[in-house]
Amino acid sequence: MKIPIYLDYAATTPVDFQVAKKMMNYLTIDGMFGNAASRSHKFGWEAEEIVDIARNQISDLIGADSREIIFTSGATESNNLAIKGIALFHKKKGNHIITSKTEHKSVLDTCRYLENEGFSITYLTPKNNGIIDLNDLKKHIKKSTILVSIMHVNNETGIIQDINSISEICKSRDIFFHVDATQSVGKIEINVKNSFVDLMSFSAHKLYGPKGIGGLYVRRKPRVRLLASLHGGGHERGMRAGTLPVHQIVGMGESFELAKKKIKDDFIHLNNLRNELWNGIKNIEEVYLNSDLKQGAPHILNVSFNYVEGESLIMSLKDLAISSGSACTSSSLEPSYVLRALGIKDELAHSSIRFSIGRYTTKEEIHHTIKLVHKSIYKLRELSPLWEMFKSGVDLNSIEWDHS
Amino acid sequence: MAYSKKVMDHYENPRNVGSFSNSDINVGSGLVGAPACGDVMKLQIKVNSKGIIEDACFKTYGCGSAIASSSLATEWIKGKSIKEAESIKNTSIVEELDLPPVKIHCSILAEDAIKAAITDYKNKRNKG
Numbered sequence: 001m002k003i004p005i006y007l008d009y010a011a012t013t014p015v016d017f018q019v020a021k022k023m024m025n026y027l028t029i030d031g032m033f034g035n036a037a038s039r040s041h042k043f044g045w046e047a048e049e050i051v052d053i054a055r056n057q058i059s060d061l062i063g064a065d066s067r068e069i070i071f072t073s074g075a076t077e078s079n080n081l082a083i084k085g086i087a088l089f090h091k092k093k094g095n096h097i098i099t100s101k102t103e104h105k106s107v108l109d110t111c112r113y114l115e116n117e118g119f120s121i122t123y124l125t126p127k128n129n130g131i132i133d134l135n136d137l138k139k140h141i142k143k144s145t146i147l148v149s150i151m152h153v154n155n156e157t158g159i160i161q162d163i164n165s166i167s168e169i170c171k172s173r174d175i176f177f178h179v180d181a182t183q184s185v186g187k188i189e190i191n192v193k194n195s196f197v198d199l200m201s202f203s204a205h206k207l208y209g210p211k212g213i214g215g216l217y218v219r220r221k222p223r224v225r226l227l228a229s230l231h232g233g234g235h236e237r238g239m240r241a242g243t244l245p246v247h248q249i250v251g252m253g254e255s256f257e258l259a260k261k262k263i264k265d266d267f268i269h270l271n272n273l274r275n276e277l278w279n280g281i282k283n284i285e286e287v288y289l290n291s292d293l294k295q296g297a298p299h300i301l302n303v304s305f306n307y308v309e310g311e312s313l314i315m316s317l318k319d320l321a322i323s324s325g326s327a328c329t330s331s332s333l334e335p336s337y338v339l340r341a342l343g344i345k346d347e348l349a350h351s352s353i354r355f356s357i358g359r360y361t362t363k364e365e366i367h368h369t370i371k372l373v374h375k376s377i378y379k380l381r382e383l384s385p386l387w388e389m390f391k392s393g394v395d396l397n398s399i400e401w402d403h404s
Numbered sequence: 405m406a407y408s409k410k411v412m413d414h415y416e417n418p419r420n421v422g423s424f425s426n427s428d429i430n431v432g433s434g435l436v437g438a439p440a441c442g443d444v445m446k447l448q449i450k451v452n453s454k455g456i457i458e459d460a461c462f463k464t465y466g467c468g469s470a471i472a473s474s475s476l477a478t479e480w481i482k483g484k485s486i487k488e489a490e491s492i493k494n495t496s497i498v499e500e501l502d503l504p505p506v507k508i509h510c511s512i513l514a515e516d517a518i519k520a521a522i523t524d525y526k527n528k529r530n531k532g
Contacts, residue, residue: 335442347439383418383421384444385465
């Protein structure tokens with residue numbers, strides 16, 4: 001067992017050996033290093049062919065046509081391209097966009113940018129269980145609504161949104177529907193055709209592929225048009241210019257093909273380990289589950305330990321590579337906006353930990369994690385004045401805290 | 405966040421963790437911070453008849469810097485007179501622990517906790 005134990009697969013995954021090995025063939029003078037846009041020689045043709053193969057591997061996993069995949073630098077760029085692209089291309093039709101408060105920053109910050117550009121954005125508040133209220137969504141749709149952008153699986157809690165129902169609502173009202181599927185592709189089944197999705201963002205490095213490459217699915221029939229944000233040689237059907245990073249595309253294709261083969265086994269593996277982890281810690285007093293074991297993605301377990309602060313817990317669990325829902329370790333001291341949007345009080349949002357597991361996580365690692373969590377919680381609660389007050393029956397809400 | 409060795413040492417081996425009985429007339433208690441802000445410090449002093457802080461203890465809910473700042477504060481005030489303890493500045497804590505700028509707040513809390521404990525002690529004596 002390697003220490004620290006990596007439990008941050010929602011942040012990034014290691015590249016699968018098979019994927020890395022394949023990528024090496026597309027870099028050096030001995031390999032197929034050509035520019036896929038070179039039409040005049042063998043090097044270019046080879047590169048073009050391998051990109052086509054990768055495009056097929058990727059579209060196969062999500063049920064798309066290979067011509068509907070636009071390569072980007074990652075899901076952040078895909079989200080930017082989708083949201084800004086639709087907004088700017090269709091602004092004559094309307095200027096209203098609907099998203100939710102629990103989206104990734106690359107969606108929220110893009111929407112904020114568009115607000116400054118004269119667009120009006122509705123940020124839906126999910127229900128306490130994290131799910132978007134469909135009636136609430138319907139209520140906020142206006143004549144000027146051109147786009148709804150909702151993520152499939154939340155990156156902090158693993159909560160899965162009802163993409164099919166949302167797409168029905170959008171389709172019946174002729175509104176574009178964009179899904180940020182960064183955390184779901186390859187983990188749970190998603191088929192863009194069955195789900196009537198217009199645009200979908202995803203990334204390679206969340207799925208045992210390389211960093212720096214991602215994709216955007218853009219529906220062809222009926223055609224979804226958007227404004228490009230990078231201009232140049234007209235690559236990627238004019239939607240995203242730039243020389244294709246062939247080795248990364250090859251890696252992404254290979255990792256997506258692997259994911260398609262392994263999706264069922266991976267799901268069972270992840271689901272079992274996540275449940276085992278929760279079962280091992282759920283008996284700790286004052287522990288709260290921010291994920292959903294039945295309706296959540298199998299690889300994310302978000303838990304709050306009351307009366308223990310998140311950053312010190314992460315420090316104390318130094319043998320675990322985990323992250324806090326709270327942004328305490330950055331320059332911002334605010335607790336997680338995602339958890340707060342779900343109505344979780346600040347104290348519990350401050351005490352949250354996201355454990356995210358992956359293909360290489362072992363039972364042994366989970367058992368060790370459970371032991372370490374018990375030990376750390378005990379130690380930090382012995383140190384916590386709030387725990388002492390709670391145990392002696394003091395109502396913490398009755399105290400006038402000094403908020404300076 | 406990369407913490408200094410001193411923060412890590414106090415975090416892993418916090419000094420003077422515990423609680424004194426609040427009903428003791430020689431004990432002063434300070435409780436500062438707020439759970440919603442992510443930091444709460446409880447610092448207590450035990451003062452002898454000569455006005456010397458003969459013992460101090462703390463409990464802290466908060467990040468590593470908050471735990472280290474309060475642990476260091478208890479070490480510093482032990483054996484000092486009330487006047488000496490009152491004059492401890494947060495900047496000395498920042499310097500000693502080499503706290504990063506975003507964690508200066510923790511040292512301010514520790515200074516506040518010392519002052520709150522002393523005020524509580526004085527109030528108790530005045531009443532008694």
